[in-house]
Amino acid sequence: MDTLSWVLLTLGGFSVFVGGIGALRMPDLYTRMHAASVTDSLGAILVLVGIMLQAGWSLATIKLIAILLFLLLTSPTSSNALASAALLAGTRPFAETPQEQEKSK
Amino acid sequence: MYYAVTIATLVTMALALLRAVLGPSVYDRVLAVNMLGTKTVLLLSVIAFLYGRPDFLDLALAYALINFIGVLAVLEFFRSRALRRSAERGARQ
DSSP: OHHHHHHHHHHHHHHHHHHHHHHHHOSSHHHHHHHHHHIIIIIHHHHHHHHHHHHOSSHHHHHHHHHHHHHHHHHHHHHHHHHHHHHHTTOOOSSOOHHHHHHHO | OHHHHHHHHHHHHHHHHHHHHHOSSHHHHHHHHHHHHHHHHHHHHHHHHHTTOTTHHHHHHHHHHHHHHHHHHHHHHHHHHHHHHHHHHHHHO
16 A cells, blocks of 8 residues: 555656656647646645645545645636637647648648 | 655755746746745645644645635636737727
């Protein structure tokens, strides 16, 4: 149980770090959002479940479950709001769809 | 091992702050600040167990709530500004 928790914590720290690099290095807003959502979902799940295994059955576990559920509910919501606000303001995605590629040829 | 996660989270927070300073558009900055808030929640939860003080979890929960409401409020502000600008552009033409 202890080993599993350390494995989860290490993987969580790694994915948080990778998402941070991605959010800094990606070329435009939507790809950066993709990198940031890795840290928001995968990193948060791995780190919080890893801590939960360390805490055992206690009040701390219930608080951690509440934090995890809240993060899982809110981070997609704010990502969606951010993407729709950026699209409304006229930020175009970096990649072209196949139709746009045909048109520009 | 808690130290490794703490350091990874702190480095990621520094990267997110760098993106918030560099970010070409407003939305990049909002994205970076949102990410910084989520990393703060993770950092507070890890620190609660690093120092053996579980009351830090309450702070993490409160911070998650404040972060979400704050990001939505800022986005709503920028969205209404973008709508107003496009309406003005339409009225001028």
